[in-house]
Amino acid sequence: MSLNDIKMGTKNFDYDNFIEDGIFWLLYEGEVTNTSVFVKRWFTKSHQTHIQFLTELDILFRHKHDNIISLVGYCIENDEQIIVYEHASNGRLKKHLSDPRLTWKKRLKICINVAKGLEFLHEGGVGKGDGILHRDIKSSSILLDHDWNAKISNLDFSCKETVYESPKHIDDKDCNSMGYIDPEYESGTFLTKKSDIYSLGVVLFEMLCGRPAWIKGCVDHSQSLGPLALSYYKENKNFDDMIFMGIKEQIAPQSFSKFYKIAIRCIKPQGKFRPTTSKVVLELEKAMEIQEDYETWEAKLPIDYKEIISLSKTQKIYDSIEMTRDLHDVFTKGILLQDDKVVKNEEATNFQQFLKSNSKQDQVSTRN
Known part of the structure; x- marks a missing residue:
């Protein structure tokens, strides 16, 4: 894809087309060759940036799935490194967390989509090769299309399974990732698939509670949503107070029970007690089945x-x-x-x- 086409589609990377920034990139939206797209423009001043660019590009080439953002094209020209993705008109999940128009059924659908996309990565894609860890699952890494289908994005931190890294690396990440980091990884242990499961569990609770994992006033990880939800569970508190008011009356009791149990398992402090992505998908689909059944039959009681x-x-x-x-x-x-x-x-x-x-x-x- 030519740099000229990308510049024209984003009005030369105009601020009005700017969406957000990451450590290594700026994200824009635009229209390239009559197609609505997202354009990720990478900084080119460091070797690390080049590594992250190649990592994401390679994964998008090899791992195509309905719930992973699709690659439209890329550009390496005039010292520019750019990846062009499919557009998702409803934007990032994070901005919809407290929107009551995002019903419980829609939330369940999104959670199932994310779990399926992550399952695909963990199992190594179509060829069942080396498992891929996403390493940055959070509500701002999940894009939503016009039908509220979820697409996992931000694959630049991804890597093959079981990679050890110093927790100092966490300090370099922006605060938007705080609250999603596996406490085992944070304390210096190995990074595994179960680290992604912890992050996924936090996203599940974000959907249930209608709030981000990390809010103003949080001082450290212990005050974020994951540990808060876990404390309710350990102290046998009624979680009803934590459920988002905009969806509380919609939720079938048994659907909540099924969802809550698997979400709690995801955020267990020790990774060995967390479920696989396949198990998460299975339980979330059951929660959806119960909810659909409830909405069909409850009115007939x-x-x-x-x-x-x-x-x-x-x-x-x-x-x-x-x-x-x-x-x-x-x-x-x-x-x-x-x-x-x-x-x-x-x-x-x-x-x-x-x-x-x-x-x-x-x-x-x-x-x-």
């Missing part, structure tokens, strides 16, 4: 169904039902109240049989 269940002697049985359609089936068959309490199905059946038996005996007595 009796208006006072929650009150009826609260009368049950065995409420846990009803609370353990994941799929709302199964709960609907229970109500369709009928709920028996005895002494203002809901009777279990087996008890209800026996009680109904008892009533029928007594009714027949009464009828016989009447005839006699």
Whole structure:
């Protein structure tokens, strides 16, 4: 792709087309050869910049996936190093975290997309080669297209699996990465796939809580969203207070439970207790299935169904039902109240049989 076309498409890198900057680059949007694109213009004053440029370019060439930002072209001309990506009209996920228009179902969809993209990298792509660590998963590294499909971007820090680096490298990264860094890596251990899983877990909690991992007032990692969520879990606090008000009423209880459990596992302090990306995908898809089922069947339940269940002697049985359609089936068959309490199905059946038996005996007595 020619430098002239890129300059024309970005109005010679005009400030009005500028989106954000990183340690090694500036990002613009524009239109090149009649296609809306993102343009990442790399600084050219250091050897490290050149390494990061080649790293990202190589990964984008070899790892093509629906949930990884696509390469449109690149340019190495007149000391310029530029990568051109597909455009994502809804921009970065971070700016939508506190937007109530981003419903719970949309949030689940985005989380599944990110987990699938990361799974693809971790498994080494189509050829199942060396696993790739992203190393910078965060809400500002996730782009959203017009259909709210998530695209993982910012692959310049990526590397092959199991690379040891001094935690001093973290200090060179901008504060936007604070709050996502694996505490094991921060303390000087090996960088692994489980480091990405920790970052992914933080993003999951950002989606649930409607806020960034690192907010004004945070002094160190311990005050960011990940450790805060983990403290709620360890102290058995009600997490309801942390859920974003804009989506709280939408979430099916069992969908929340499934999502919360896998998110907590992702941010476990020790990497060996964190799940694989495949497991995360599986659990998030289950949370989505439960949510979709809830939205379809909940409206068909009796208006006072929650009150009826609260009368049950065995409420846990009803609370353990994941799929709302199964709960609907229970109500369709009928709920028996005895002494203002809901009777279990087996008890209800026996009680109904008892009533029928007594009714027949009464009828016989009447005839006699």
